[in-house]
Amino acid sequence: MKNIYLDNAGTTPMAPEVVETMTQMMTEVFGNASAANSFGRKARGVLERSRQIFADSLNAKNANEIIFTSGGTESDNTAIIQTARKRKNQGRHLITTAIEHEAVLKPMEYLEENGYEVTYLPVDENGVISLTDLKNALRPDTILVSIMAGNNEVGSHMPLTQIGEIVAKSNAWFHTDAVQAYGIVDIDVQRDQIDLLSTSAHKLNGPKQMGFLYEREGLDLGSHLMGGDQELKRRAGTENIPAIAGFAKAVELEQAERETLQKRYQGFKQQLCDALAQNGVSFEVNGKMGADELPQIINIWFKGCQNDAMLTNLDLAGFAAAAGSACTAGSLEPSHVLKAMYGDNERVVQSLRFSFGKYNTADEIAQLATQLAKISQRIKKNN
Known part of the structure:
Protein backbone atom coordinates (compact mmCIF):
# COMPACT_ATOMS: atom_id res chain seq x y z
CA MET A 1 0.00 0.00 0.00
CA PRO A 13 8.50 17.36 -0.51
CA MET A 14 10.53 19.37 -3.00
CA ALA A 15 8.70 20.09 -6.23
CA PRO A 16 10.29 18.42 -9.30
CA GLU A 17 10.68 21.87 -10.88
CA VAL A 18 12.63 23.01 -7.81
CA VAL A 19 14.91 19.98 -7.96
CA GLU A 20 15.52 20.66 -11.65
CA THR A 21 16.35 24.31 -10.98
CA MET A 22 18.71 23.50 -8.13
CA THR A 23 20.45 20.78 -10.14
CA GLN A 24 21.07 23.24 -12.95
CA MET A 25 22.46 25.78 -10.48
CA MET A 26 24.75 23.23 -8.84
CA THR A 27 26.24 22.20 -12.17
CA GLU A 28 26.28 25.50 -14.05
CA VAL A 29 26.34 28.34 -11.49
CA PHE A 30 28.97 27.39 -8.95
CA GLY A 31 30.76 30.74 -8.62
CA ASN A 32 30.91 32.80 -5.44
CA ALA A 33 28.42 35.65 -5.78
CA SER A 34 30.94 37.99 -4.11
CA ALA A 35 33.73 37.19 -6.58
CA ALA A 36 34.76 39.84 -9.12
CA ASN A 37 34.94 37.44 -12.07
CA SER A 38 32.53 36.12 -14.69
CA PHE A 39 31.58 33.10 -12.56
CA GLY A 40 30.83 35.35 -9.62
CA ARG A 41 28.82 37.76 -11.75
CA LYS A 42 26.71 34.89 -13.08
CA ALA A 43 25.97 33.75 -9.52
CA ARG A 44 25.25 37.34 -8.49
CA GLY A 45 22.72 37.62 -11.32
CA VAL A 46 20.81 34.57 -10.03
CA LEU A 47 20.98 35.93 -6.50
CA GLU A 48 19.53 39.33 -7.37
CA ARG A 49 16.83 37.96 -9.70
CA SER A 50 15.69 35.69 -6.87
CA ARG A 51 15.80 38.55 -4.38
CA GLN A 52 13.46 40.54 -6.63
CA ILE A 53 11.00 37.62 -6.84
CA PHE A 54 10.77 37.51 -3.04
CA ALA A 55 10.45 41.28 -2.73
CA ASP A 56 7.64 41.34 -5.29
CA SER A 57 5.83 38.49 -3.51
CA LEU A 58 5.50 40.69 -0.41
CA ASN A 59 5.10 44.06 -2.15
CA ALA A 60 8.36 45.17 -0.55
CA LYS A 61 9.62 48.64 -1.39
CA ASN A 62 12.84 47.31 -2.89
CA ALA A 63 14.73 44.05 -3.30
CA ASN A 64 17.47 44.99 -0.81
CA GLU A 65 14.93 44.58 2.00
CA ILE A 66 15.36 40.81 1.53
CA ILE A 67 18.14 39.11 3.53
CA PHE A 68 18.88 35.45 2.77
CA THR A 69 19.15 33.16 5.81
CA SER A 70 19.26 29.47 6.64
CA GLY A 71 15.52 29.43 7.33
CA GLY A 72 12.80 30.43 9.76
CA THR A 73 14.75 29.84 12.96
CA GLU A 74 17.65 32.06 11.96
CA SER A 75 15.28 34.71 10.61
CA ASP A 76 13.23 34.77 13.83
CA ASN A 77 16.32 34.82 16.05
CA THR A 78 17.89 37.62 14.03
CA ALA A 79 14.76 39.76 14.02
CA ILE A 80 14.16 39.42 17.76
CA ILE A 81 17.66 39.43 19.24
CA GLN A 82 19.12 42.03 16.91
CA THR A 83 16.16 44.35 17.55
CA ALA A 84 16.66 43.95 21.29
CA ARG A 85 20.35 44.75 20.98
CA LYS A 86 19.89 47.71 18.66
CA ARG A 87 17.01 49.31 20.57
CA LYS A 88 17.95 48.50 24.17
CA ASN A 89 18.41 52.18 24.97
CA GLN A 90 14.85 52.89 23.77
CA GLY A 91 13.26 50.18 25.90
CA ARG A 92 13.47 46.60 27.07
CA HIS A 93 9.88 45.45 26.66
CA LEU A 94 8.70 43.04 23.95
CA ILE A 95 5.30 41.58 23.14
CA THR A 96 4.53 38.19 21.60
CA THR A 97 1.82 35.52 21.90
CA ALA A 98 1.43 32.32 23.86
CA ILE A 99 1.18 30.21 20.69
CA GLU A 100 4.34 31.20 18.83
CA HIS A 101 6.78 28.69 17.40
CA GLU A 102 9.75 27.79 19.59
CA ALA A 103 11.96 29.82 17.22
CA VAL A 104 10.25 32.90 18.66
CA LEU A 105 9.55 31.74 22.21
CA LYS A 106 13.10 30.64 22.98
CA PRO A 107 14.76 33.90 21.88
CA MET A 108 12.17 35.68 24.03
CA GLU A 109 13.11 33.48 27.00
CA TYR A 110 16.77 34.24 26.33
CA LEU A 111 16.07 37.96 26.42
CA GLU A 112 14.11 37.60 29.65
CA GLU A 113 17.17 35.96 31.19
CA ASN A 114 19.18 38.99 30.10
CA GLY A 115 17.12 41.76 31.62
CA TYR A 116 14.29 42.24 29.12
CA GLU A 117 10.58 41.98 29.89
CA VAL A 118 8.24 40.01 27.63
CA THR A 119 4.43 40.10 27.55
CA TYR A 120 2.81 36.91 26.21
CA LEU A 121 -0.63 37.69 24.82
CA PRO A 122 -3.29 35.00 25.37
CA VAL A 123 -5.47 33.68 22.55
CA ASP A 124 -9.11 32.68 22.36
CA GLU A 125 -10.47 29.24 21.44
CA ASN A 126 -9.91 30.07 17.79
CA GLY A 127 -6.20 30.69 18.39
CA VAL A 128 -6.39 34.45 17.79
CA ILE A 129 -5.27 37.34 20.02
CA SER A 130 -7.48 40.16 21.21
CA LEU A 131 -6.60 43.47 19.58
CA THR A 132 -7.66 45.17 22.81
CA ASP A 133 -5.14 43.06 24.71
CA LEU A 134 -2.46 44.16 22.26
CA LYS A 135 -3.34 47.84 22.66
CA ASN A 136 -3.30 47.51 26.44
CA ALA A 137 0.05 45.72 26.44
CA LEU A 138 1.87 48.38 24.42
CA ARG A 139 4.02 50.76 26.46
CA PRO A 140 6.40 53.64 25.67
CA ASP A 141 9.32 51.23 26.25
CA THR A 142 7.94 48.47 23.96
CA ILE A 143 10.52 47.98 21.20
CA LEU A 144 9.14 44.94 19.35
CA VAL A 145 5.84 43.17 18.77
CA SER A 146 6.33 39.66 17.33
CA ILE A 147 3.08 37.95 16.29
CA MET A 148 2.95 35.01 13.90
CA ALA A 149 1.01 35.33 10.66
CA GLY A 150 -0.48 31.86 10.89
CA ASN A 151 -0.20 29.12 13.49
CA ASN A 152 1.59 25.93 12.50
CA GLU A 153 -0.51 23.63 14.70
CA VAL A 154 -4.12 24.81 14.35
CA GLY A 155 -3.95 27.06 11.29
CA SER A 156 -5.30 30.20 12.97
CA HIS A 157 -4.60 33.31 10.89
CA MET A 158 -3.82 36.51 12.78
CA PRO A 159 -5.35 39.85 11.65
CA LEU A 160 -2.04 41.28 10.40
CA THR A 161 -3.49 44.46 8.90
CA GLN A 162 -5.19 45.49 12.15
CA ILE A 163 -2.14 44.50 14.19
CA GLY A 164 0.08 46.55 11.89
CA GLU A 165 -2.15 49.60 12.30
CA ILE A 166 -1.97 49.37 16.09
CA VAL A 167 1.79 48.81 16.27
CA ALA A 168 2.52 51.58 13.76
CA LYS A 169 1.06 54.11 16.20
CA SER A 170 3.54 53.02 18.88
CA ASN A 171 7.30 53.10 19.34
CA ALA A 172 7.54 49.36 18.58
CA TRP A 173 8.56 47.53 15.42
CA PHE A 174 6.27 44.79 14.07
CA HIS A 175 7.78 41.37 13.34
CA THR A 176 5.77 38.42 12.05
CA ASP A 177 6.85 34.80 11.80
CA ALA A 178 5.28 34.02 8.42
CA VAL A 179 6.94 30.63 7.99
CA GLN A 180 3.64 28.73 7.85
CA ALA A 181 1.66 31.42 6.00
CA TYR A 182 4.05 32.84 3.40
CA GLY A 183 3.03 31.87 -0.11
CA ILE A 184 -0.17 30.20 1.10
CA VAL A 185 -2.08 33.38 1.95
CA ASP A 186 -1.66 36.97 0.83
CA ILE A 187 0.79 39.08 2.85
CA ASP A 188 1.58 42.66 1.88
CA VAL A 189 4.24 44.33 4.02
CA GLN A 190 3.09 47.81 2.97
CA ARG A 191 -0.61 47.26 3.67
CA ASP A 192 0.11 45.32 6.88
CA GLN A 193 2.84 47.78 7.99
CA ILE A 194 5.24 44.94 8.76
CA ASP A 195 8.82 45.85 9.67
CA LEU A 196 10.33 42.36 9.88
CA LEU A 197 9.09 39.06 8.42
CA SER A 198 10.49 35.51 8.55
CA THR A 199 10.10 32.73 5.97
CA SER A 200 11.35 29.20 5.25
CA ALA A 201 11.57 27.50 1.86
CA HIS A 202 10.80 23.94 2.96
CA LYS A 203 7.18 24.82 3.80
CA LEU A 204 6.58 25.63 0.11
CA ASN A 205 8.06 22.57 -1.63
CA GLY A 206 11.48 24.24 -1.60
CA PRO A 207 14.78 23.16 -0.02
CA LYS A 208 15.49 22.90 3.70
CA GLN A 209 17.94 25.24 5.42
CA MET A 210 16.87 28.15 3.21
CA GLY A 211 14.78 31.21 3.94
CA PHE A 212 14.88 34.96 4.14
CA LEU A 213 14.24 37.80 6.53
CA TYR A 214 12.39 40.82 5.23
CA GLU A 215 13.85 43.90 6.94
CA ARG A 216 12.17 47.20 6.21
CA GLU A 217 14.55 49.77 4.75
CA GLY A 218 16.14 51.93 7.43
CA LEU A 219 16.02 49.49 10.36
CA ASP A 220 19.70 48.53 9.95
CA LEU A 221 19.79 45.59 12.34
CA GLY A 222 23.28 44.53 11.30
CA SER A 223 24.56 40.97 11.03
CA HIS A 224 23.71 38.36 13.65
CA LEU A 225 26.76 36.40 12.39
CA MET A 226 30.36 37.57 12.46
CA GLY A 227 32.29 37.15 9.23
CA GLY A 228 32.21 38.54 5.72
CA ASP A 229 30.24 41.44 4.30
CA GLN A 230 27.66 39.41 2.35
CA GLU A 231 24.05 40.59 2.09
CA LEU A 232 25.10 44.24 2.38
CA LYS A 233 26.83 43.43 5.71
CA ARG A 234 23.57 42.12 7.16
CA ARG A 235 24.26 38.36 7.11
CA ALA A 236 27.80 36.95 6.94
CA GLY A 237 28.43 33.78 4.92
CA THR A 238 28.65 32.80 1.27
CA GLU A 239 25.18 32.72 -0.28
CA ASN A 240 23.70 29.33 -1.18
CA ILE A 241 22.84 30.03 -4.82
CA PRO A 242 21.20 26.65 -5.65
CA ALA A 243 18.92 26.84 -2.60
CA ILE A 244 18.06 30.49 -3.21
CA ALA A 245 17.15 29.76 -6.83
CA GLY A 246 15.16 26.71 -5.74
CA PHE A 247 13.22 28.78 -3.21
CA ALA A 248 12.47 31.40 -5.86
CA LYS A 249 11.13 28.71 -8.20
CA ALA A 250 8.96 27.31 -5.39
CA VAL A 251 7.49 30.75 -4.73
CA GLU A 252 6.73 31.29 -8.42
CA LEU A 253 4.96 27.92 -8.59
CA GLU A 254 2.96 28.63 -5.42
CA GLN A 255 1.88 32.05 -6.62
CA ALA A 256 0.62 30.61 -9.89
CA GLU A 257 -1.49 28.03 -8.05
Whole structure:
Protein backbone atom coordinates (compact mmCIF):
# COMPACT_ATOMS: atom_id res chain seq x y z
CA MET A 1 0.00 0.00 0.00
CA LYS A 2 1.22 3.49 -0.83
CA ASN A 3 2.13 5.63 2.18
CA ILE A 4 0.14 8.86 2.38
CA TYR A 5 1.85 12.03 3.57
CA LEU A 6 -0.32 14.49 5.52
CA ASP A 7 2.33 16.35 7.53
CA ASN A 8 3.06 19.18 5.11
CA ALA A 9 3.10 21.75 7.93
CA GLY A 10 6.15 19.89 9.23
CA THR A 11 7.88 19.95 5.86
CA THR A 12 6.97 19.52 2.21
CA PRO A 13 8.50 17.36 -0.51
CA MET A 14 10.53 19.37 -3.00
CA ALA A 15 8.70 20.09 -6.23
CA PRO A 16 10.29 18.42 -9.30
CA GLU A 17 10.68 21.87 -10.88
CA VAL A 18 12.63 23.01 -7.81
CA VAL A 19 14.91 19.98 -7.96
CA GLU A 20 15.52 20.66 -11.65
CA THR A 21 16.35 24.31 -10.98
CA MET A 22 18.71 23.50 -8.13
CA THR A 23 20.45 20.78 -10.14
CA GLN A 24 21.07 23.24 -12.95
CA MET A 25 22.46 25.78 -10.48
CA MET A 26 24.75 23.23 -8.84
CA THR A 27 26.24 22.20 -12.17
CA GLU A 28 26.28 25.50 -14.05
CA VAL A 29 26.34 28.34 -11.49
CA PHE A 30 28.97 27.39 -8.95
CA GLY A 31 30.76 30.74 -8.62
CA ASN A 32 30.91 32.80 -5.44
CA ALA A 33 28.42 35.65 -5.78
CA SER A 34 30.94 37.99 -4.11
CA ALA A 35 33.73 37.19 -6.58
CA ALA A 36 34.76 39.84 -9.12
CA ASN A 37 34.94 37.44 -12.07
CA SER A 38 32.53 36.12 -14.69
CA PHE A 39 31.58 33.10 -12.56
CA GLY A 40 30.83 35.35 -9.62
CA ARG A 41 28.82 37.76 -11.75
CA LYS A 42 26.71 34.89 -13.08
CA ALA A 43 25.97 33.75 -9.52
CA ARG A 44 25.25 37.34 -8.49
CA GLY A 45 22.72 37.62 -11.32
CA VAL A 46 20.81 34.57 -10.03
CA LEU A 47 20.98 35.93 -6.50
CA GLU A 48 19.53 39.33 -7.37
CA ARG A 49 16.83 37.96 -9.70
CA SER A 50 15.69 35.69 -6.87
CA ARG A 51 15.80 38.55 -4.38
CA GLN A 52 13.46 40.54 -6.63
CA ILE A 53 11.00 37.62 -6.84
CA PHE A 54 10.77 37.51 -3.04
CA ALA A 55 10.45 41.28 -2.73
CA ASP A 56 7.64 41.34 -5.29
CA SER A 57 5.83 38.49 -3.51
CA LEU A 58 5.50 40.69 -0.41
CA ASN A 59 5.10 44.06 -2.15
CA ALA A 60 8.36 45.17 -0.55
CA LYS A 61 9.62 48.64 -1.39
CA ASN A 62 12.84 47.31 -2.89
CA ALA A 63 14.73 44.05 -3.30
CA ASN A 64 17.47 44.99 -0.81
CA GLU A 65 14.93 44.58 2.00
CA ILE A 66 15.36 40.81 1.53
CA ILE A 67 18.14 39.11 3.53
CA PHE A 68 18.88 35.45 2.77
CA THR A 69 19.15 33.16 5.81
CA SER A 70 19.26 29.47 6.64
CA GLY A 71 15.52 29.43 7.33
CA GLY A 72 12.80 30.43 9.76
CA THR A 73 14.75 29.84 12.96
CA GLU A 74 17.65 32.06 11.96
CA SER A 75 15.28 34.71 10.61
CA ASP A 76 13.23 34.77 13.83
CA ASN A 77 16.32 34.82 16.05
CA THR A 78 17.89 37.62 14.03
CA ALA A 79 14.76 39.76 14.02
CA ILE A 80 14.16 39.42 17.76
CA ILE A 81 17.66 39.43 19.24
CA GLN A 82 19.12 42.03 16.91
CA THR A 83 16.16 44.35 17.55
CA ALA A 84 16.66 43.95 21.29
CA ARG A 85 20.35 44.75 20.98
CA LYS A 86 19.89 47.71 18.66
CA ARG A 87 17.01 49.31 20.57
CA LYS A 88 17.95 48.50 24.17
CA ASN A 89 18.41 52.18 24.97
CA GLN A 90 14.85 52.89 23.77
CA GLY A 91 13.26 50.18 25.90
CA ARG A 92 13.47 46.60 27.07
CA HIS A 93 9.88 45.45 26.66
CA LEU A 94 8.70 43.04 23.95
CA ILE A 95 5.30 41.58 23.14
CA THR A 96 4.53 38.19 21.60
CA THR A 97 1.82 35.52 21.90
CA ALA A 98 1.43 32.32 23.86
CA ILE A 99 1.18 30.21 20.69
CA GLU A 100 4.34 31.20 18.83
CA HIS A 101 6.78 28.69 17.40
CA GLU A 102 9.75 27.79 19.59
CA ALA A 103 11.96 29.82 17.22
CA VAL A 104 10.25 32.90 18.66
CA LEU A 105 9.55 31.74 22.21
CA LYS A 106 13.10 30.64 22.98
CA PRO A 107 14.76 33.90 21.88
CA MET A 108 12.17 35.68 24.03
CA GLU A 109 13.11 33.48 27.00
CA TYR A 110 16.77 34.24 26.33
CA LEU A 111 16.07 37.96 26.42
CA GLU A 112 14.11 37.60 29.65
CA GLU A 113 17.17 35.96 31.19
CA ASN A 114 19.18 38.99 30.10
CA GLY A 115 17.12 41.76 31.62
CA TYR A 116 14.29 42.24 29.12
CA GLU A 117 10.58 41.98 29.89
CA VAL A 118 8.24 40.01 27.63
CA THR A 119 4.43 40.10 27.55
CA TYR A 120 2.81 36.91 26.21
CA LEU A 121 -0.63 37.69 24.82
CA PRO A 122 -3.29 35.00 25.37
CA VAL A 123 -5.47 33.68 22.55
CA ASP A 124 -9.11 32.68 22.36
CA GLU A 125 -10.47 29.24 21.44
CA ASN A 126 -9.91 30.07 17.79
CA GLY A 127 -6.20 30.69 18.39
CA VAL A 128 -6.39 34.45 17.79
CA ILE A 129 -5.27 37.34 20.02
CA SER A 130 -7.48 40.16 21.21
CA LEU A 131 -6.60 43.47 19.58
CA THR A 132 -7.66 45.17 22.81
CA ASP A 133 -5.14 43.06 24.71
CA LEU A 134 -2.46 44.16 22.26
CA LYS A 135 -3.34 47.84 22.66
CA ASN A 136 -3.30 47.51 26.44
CA ALA A 137 0.05 45.72 26.44
CA LEU A 138 1.87 48.38 24.42
CA ARG A 139 4.02 50.76 26.46
CA PRO A 140 6.40 53.64 25.67
CA ASP A 141 9.32 51.23 26.25
CA THR A 142 7.94 48.47 23.96
CA ILE A 143 10.52 47.98 21.20
CA LEU A 144 9.14 44.94 19.35
CA VAL A 145 5.84 43.17 18.77
CA SER A 146 6.33 39.66 17.33
CA ILE A 147 3.08 37.95 16.29
CA MET A 148 2.95 35.01 13.90
CA ALA A 149 1.01 35.33 10.66
CA GLY A 150 -0.48 31.86 10.89
CA ASN A 151 -0.20 29.12 13.49
CA ASN A 152 1.59 25.93 12.50
CA GLU A 153 -0.51 23.63 14.70
CA VAL A 154 -4.12 24.81 14.35
CA GLY A 155 -3.95 27.06 11.29
CA SER A 156 -5.30 30.20 12.97
CA HIS A 157 -4.60 33.31 10.89
CA MET A 158 -3.82 36.51 12.78
CA PRO A 159 -5.35 39.85 11.65
CA LEU A 160 -2.04 41.28 10.40
CA THR A 161 -3.49 44.46 8.90
CA GLN A 162 -5.19 45.49 12.15
CA ILE A 163 -2.14 44.50 14.19
CA GLY A 164 0.08 46.55 11.89
CA GLU A 165 -2.15 49.60 12.30
CA ILE A 166 -1.97 49.37 16.09
CA VAL A 167 1.79 48.81 16.27
CA ALA A 168 2.52 51.58 13.76
CA LYS A 169 1.06 54.11 16.20
CA SER A 170 3.54 53.02 18.88
CA ASN A 171 7.30 53.10 19.34
CA ALA A 172 7.54 49.36 18.58
CA TRP A 173 8.56 47.53 15.42
CA PHE A 174 6.27 44.79 14.07
CA HIS A 175 7.78 41.37 13.34
CA THR A 176 5.77 38.42 12.05
CA ASP A 177 6.85 34.80 11.80
CA ALA A 178 5.28 34.02 8.42
CA VAL A 179 6.94 30.63 7.99
CA GLN A 180 3.64 28.73 7.85
CA ALA A 181 1.66 31.42 6.00
CA TYR A 182 4.05 32.84 3.40
CA GLY A 183 3.03 31.87 -0.11
CA ILE A 184 -0.17 30.20 1.10
CA VAL A 185 -2.08 33.38 1.95
CA ASP A 186 -1.66 36.97 0.83
CA ILE A 187 0.79 39.08 2.85
CA ASP A 188 1.58 42.66 1.88
CA VAL A 189 4.24 44.33 4.02
CA GLN A 190 3.09 47.81 2.97
CA ARG A 191 -0.61 47.26 3.67
CA ASP A 192 0.11 45.32 6.88
CA GLN A 193 2.84 47.78 7.99
CA ILE A 194 5.24 44.94 8.76
CA ASP A 195 8.82 45.85 9.67
CA LEU A 196 10.33 42.36 9.88
CA LEU A 197 9.09 39.06 8.42
CA SER A 198 10.49 35.51 8.55
CA THR A 199 10.10 32.73 5.97
CA SER A 200 11.35 29.20 5.25
CA ALA A 201 11.57 27.50 1.86
CA HIS A 202 10.80 23.94 2.96
CA LYS A 203 7.18 24.82 3.80
CA LEU A 204 6.58 25.63 0.11
CA ASN A 205 8.06 22.57 -1.63
CA GLY A 206 11.48 24.24 -1.60
CA PRO A 207 14.78 23.16 -0.02
CA LYS A 208 15.49 22.90 3.70
CA GLN A 209 17.94 25.24 5.42
CA MET A 210 16.87 28.15 3.21
CA GLY A 211 14.78 31.21 3.94
CA PHE A 212 14.88 34.96 4.14
CA LEU A 213 14.24 37.80 6.53
CA TYR A 214 12.39 40.82 5.23
CA GLU A 215 13.85 43.90 6.94
CA ARG A 216 12.17 47.20 6.21
CA GLU A 217 14.55 49.77 4.75
CA GLY A 218 16.14 51.93 7.43
CA LEU A 219 16.02 49.49 10.36
CA ASP A 220 19.70 48.53 9.95
CA LEU A 221 19.79 45.59 12.34
CA GLY A 222 23.28 44.53 11.30
CA SER A 223 24.56 40.97 11.03
CA HIS A 224 23.71 38.36 13.65
CA LEU A 225 26.76 36.40 12.39
CA MET A 226 30.36 37.57 12.46
CA GLY A 227 32.29 37.15 9.23
CA GLY A 228 32.21 38.54 5.72
CA ASP A 229 30.24 41.44 4.30
CA GLN A 230 27.66 39.41 2.35
CA GLU A 231 24.05 40.59 2.09
CA LEU A 232 25.10 44.24 2.38
CA LYS A 233 26.83 43.43 5.71
CA ARG A 234 23.57 42.12 7.16
CA ARG A 235 24.26 38.36 7.11
CA ALA A 236 27.80 36.95 6.94
CA GLY A 237 28.43 33.78 4.92
CA THR A 238 28.65 32.80 1.27
CA GLU A 239 25.18 32.72 -0.28
CA ASN A 240 23.70 29.33 -1.18
CA ILE A 241 22.84 30.03 -4.82
CA PRO A 242 21.20 26.65 -5.65
CA ALA A 243 18.92 26.84 -2.60
CA ILE A 244 18.06 30.49 -3.21
CA ALA A 245 17.15 29.76 -6.83
CA GLY A 246 15.16 26.71 -5.74
CA PHE A 247 13.22 28.78 -3.21
CA ALA A 248 12.47 31.40 -5.86
CA LYS A 249 11.13 28.71 -8.20
CA ALA A 250 8.96 27.31 -5.39
CA VAL A 251 7.49 30.75 -4.73
CA GLU A 252 6.73 31.29 -8.42
CA LEU A 253 4.96 27.92 -8.59
CA GLU A 254 2.96 28.63 -5.42
CA GLN A 255 1.88 32.05 -6.62
CA ALA A 256 0.62 30.61 -9.89
CA GLU A 257 -1.49 28.03 -8.05
CA ARG A 258 -2.43 29.86 -4.85
CA GLU A 259 -6.17 30.27 -5.34
CA THR A 260 -6.56 26.76 -6.74
CA LEU A 261 -4.65 25.23 -3.84
CA GLN A 262 -6.56 27.26 -1.25
CA LYS A 263 -9.87 25.94 -2.57
CA ARG A 264 -8.53 22.39 -2.79
CA TYR A 265 -7.26 22.40 0.80
CA GLN A 266 -10.50 23.89 2.12
CA GLY A 267 -12.34 21.16 0.24
CA PHE A 268 -10.13 18.52 1.88
CA LYS A 269 -11.01 19.89 5.32
CA GLN A 270 -14.73 19.71 4.66
CA GLN A 271 -14.44 16.28 3.05
CA LEU A 272 -12.57 14.92 6.06
CA CYS A 273 -15.02 16.32 8.59
CA ASP A 274 -18.05 15.12 6.63
CA ALA A 275 -16.60 11.61 6.33
CA LEU A 276 -15.73 11.42 10.03
CA ALA A 277 -19.26 12.49 10.95
CA GLN A 278 -20.77 9.93 8.56
CA ASN A 279 -18.65 7.21 10.17
CA GLY A 280 -19.80 8.11 13.65
CA VAL A 281 -16.47 9.42 14.91
CA SER A 282 -16.73 11.62 18.00
CA PHE A 283 -14.60 14.67 17.20
CA GLU A 284 -14.31 18.46 17.21
CA VAL A 285 -12.16 20.77 15.13
CA ASN A 286 -9.68 22.78 17.19
CA GLY A 287 -10.03 26.39 16.13
CA LYS A 288 -12.13 27.48 13.16
CA MET A 289 -12.92 26.05 9.74
CA GLY A 290 -13.45 29.47 8.14
CA ALA A 291 -12.01 30.74 4.88
CA ASP A 292 -9.87 33.21 6.83
CA GLU A 293 -7.77 30.43 8.39
CA LEU A 294 -4.67 28.83 6.87
CA PRO A 295 -6.29 26.45 4.37
CA GLN A 296 -3.70 23.66 4.57
CA ILE A 297 -3.99 22.86 8.30
CA ILE A 298 -6.72 21.18 10.32
CA ASN A 299 -6.36 20.11 13.95
CA ILE A 300 -8.93 17.63 15.28
CA TRP A 301 -9.83 16.46 18.78
CA PHE A 302 -10.66 12.74 18.72
CA LYS A 303 -12.60 12.40 21.94
CA GLY A 304 -11.40 9.56 24.14
CA CYS A 305 -8.41 8.66 21.95
CA GLN A 306 -4.88 9.49 23.09
CA ASN A 307 -2.90 11.10 20.30
CA ASP A 308 0.16 8.87 20.73
CA ALA A 309 -1.95 5.75 20.16
CA MET A 310 -3.69 7.38 17.20
CA LEU A 311 -0.38 8.41 15.61
CA THR A 312 1.18 4.97 16.06
CA ASN A 313 -1.80 3.24 14.48
CA LEU A 314 -1.93 5.74 11.63
CA ASP A 315 1.76 5.28 10.96
CA LEU A 316 1.35 1.51 10.86
CA ALA A 317 -1.49 2.00 8.39
CA GLY A 318 0.76 4.15 6.17
CA PHE A 319 -0.41 7.65 7.08
CA ALA A 320 1.89 10.46 8.24
CA ALA A 321 0.28 13.02 10.55
CA ALA A 322 1.38 14.91 13.67
CA ALA A 323 0.30 15.71 17.22
CA GLY A 324 1.86 19.18 17.23
CA SER A 325 4.83 21.04 15.82
CA ALA A 326 7.35 18.78 14.09
CA CYS A 327 10.09 20.79 15.84
CA THR A 328 8.91 19.55 19.25
CA ALA A 329 7.73 16.10 18.15
CA GLY A 330 10.30 14.39 20.37
CA SER A 331 8.78 15.96 23.47
CA LEU A 332 6.15 14.21 25.59
CA GLU A 333 4.77 17.59 26.69
CA PRO A 334 1.25 18.46 25.50
CA SER A 335 0.95 21.11 22.81
CA HIS A 336 1.51 24.59 24.25
CA VAL A 337 -0.76 25.92 21.49
CA LEU A 338 -3.74 23.79 22.49
CA LYS A 339 -3.09 24.48 26.18
CA ALA A 340 -3.20 28.21 25.45
CA MET A 341 -6.49 27.77 23.59
CA TYR A 342 -8.31 25.27 25.81
CA GLY A 343 -6.42 24.93 29.09
CA ASP A 344 -4.66 21.86 30.45
CA ASN A 345 -7.17 19.07 29.88
CA GLU A 346 -7.70 15.85 27.93
CA ARG A 347 -8.32 17.73 24.68
CA VAL A 348 -4.65 18.69 24.36
CA VAL A 349 -3.52 15.05 24.42
CA GLN A 350 -6.30 13.71 22.19
CA SER A 351 -5.76 15.93 19.15
CA LEU A 352 -4.01 15.41 15.82
CA ARG A 353 -2.87 17.79 13.08
CA PHE A 354 -3.36 16.99 9.41
CA SER A 355 -1.71 19.32 6.92
CA PHE A 356 -2.23 19.13 3.18
CA GLY A 357 0.11 19.72 0.27
CA LYS A 358 -0.17 20.20 -3.46
CA TYR A 359 0.36 16.49 -4.15
CA ASN A 360 -2.47 15.21 -1.93
CA THR A 361 -5.70 13.97 -3.52
CA ALA A 362 -9.34 13.63 -2.51
CA ASP A 363 -8.95 9.84 -2.65
CA GLU A 364 -6.20 10.04 -0.03
CA ILE A 365 -8.46 12.08 2.24
CA ALA A 366 -11.18 9.47 1.85
CA GLN A 367 -8.72 6.74 2.80
CA LEU A 368 -7.60 8.77 5.81
CA ALA A 369 -11.17 9.20 7.07
CA THR A 370 -11.81 5.46 6.77
CA GLN A 371 -8.67 4.64 8.74
CA LEU A 372 -9.39 7.24 11.41
CA ALA A 373 -12.84 5.74 11.97
CA LYS A 374 -11.40 2.23 12.32
CA ILE A 375 -8.54 3.30 14.57
CA SER A 376 -10.63 5.46 16.90
CA GLN A 377 -13.21 2.70 17.30
CA ARG A 378 -10.48 0.15 18.06
CA ILE A 379 -8.79 2.38 20.62
CA LYS A 380 -12.06 3.12 22.41
CA LYS A 381 -12.94 -0.58 22.46
CA ASN A 382 -9.56 -1.45 23.96
CA ASN A 383 -9.97 1.25 26.57
